[in-house]
Amino acid sequence: MKIINSTKEDIPAIFDLYAAATAYQLKTFPENMWPEFDKKLIQTEIFEKRQFKLLIDNQIACIWAITYNDPEIWPEDDGKSSLFIHRIATNPDFRGNNFVKIIVDWAKAFASDKKFIRLDTCGHNHKLIQHYQACGFDFLGIKKLKEAKNLPPHYDQADVCYFEIKLN
Numbered sequence: 001m002k003i004i005n006s007t008k009e010d011i012p013a014i015f016d017l018y019a020a021a022t023a024y025q026l027k028t029f030p031e032n033m034w035p036e037f038d039k040k041l042i043q044t045e046i047f048e049k050r051q052f053k054l055l056i057d058n059q060i061a062c063i064w065a066i067t068y069n070d071p072e073i074w075p076e077d078d079g080k081s082s083l084f085i086h087r088i089a090t091n092p093d094f095r096g097n098n099f100v101k102i103i104v105d106w107a108k109a110f111a112s113d114k115k116f117i118r119l120d121t122c123g124h125n126h127k128l129i130q131h132y133q134a135c136g137f138d139f140l141g142i143k144k145l146k147e148a149k150n151l152p153p154h155y156d157q158a159d160v161c162y163f164e165i166k167l168n
Helices: 008-028 039-047 099-110 126-134
Strands: 002-005 051-056 059-067 082-090 116-122 138-144 159-166
Touching: 008 039, 008 051, 008 059, 008 082, 039 051, 051 099, 059 099, 082 099, 099 116, 099 159, 116 126, 126 138, 126 159
Parallel strands: 082 116
Antiparallel strands: 002 051, 051 059, 059 082, 116 159, 138 159
16 A cells, blocks of 8 residues: 555546545435536646545555645634645545545644644534544534635535644
């Protein structure tokens, strides 16, 4: 198993994983499903080395993206102290391997100069809230997001669950 940056050659696989994740969301939590993401967003993340993949036997088992600021979701953050994890999508052939814990361990090393690892999810998905807590995140609560003009459409007027891990 290894974690490396995604490449432009991975874009079709990334969108296949997003489609699989959305199909899974439809079955497990249809109240909030991912929209189709803009290809330019993914290309930018790859170019900026903010899109990652976890490989097992040279197969993409899981993907995610990071940002270093997230002002519309975390307006109180100073834009320097946190690493934000977004859009974790697992290959259906690898579900059940608790990749979020692996991503958390990776993020702790990757963001050793930060104060927080943060993530969010939309909706009142109690199972997902419990899962993120089991992976080490503190659940900070749920707030209604008013404006989401620079975010994917599923954030518009969404109830957003906030999670963080405090680092040293």
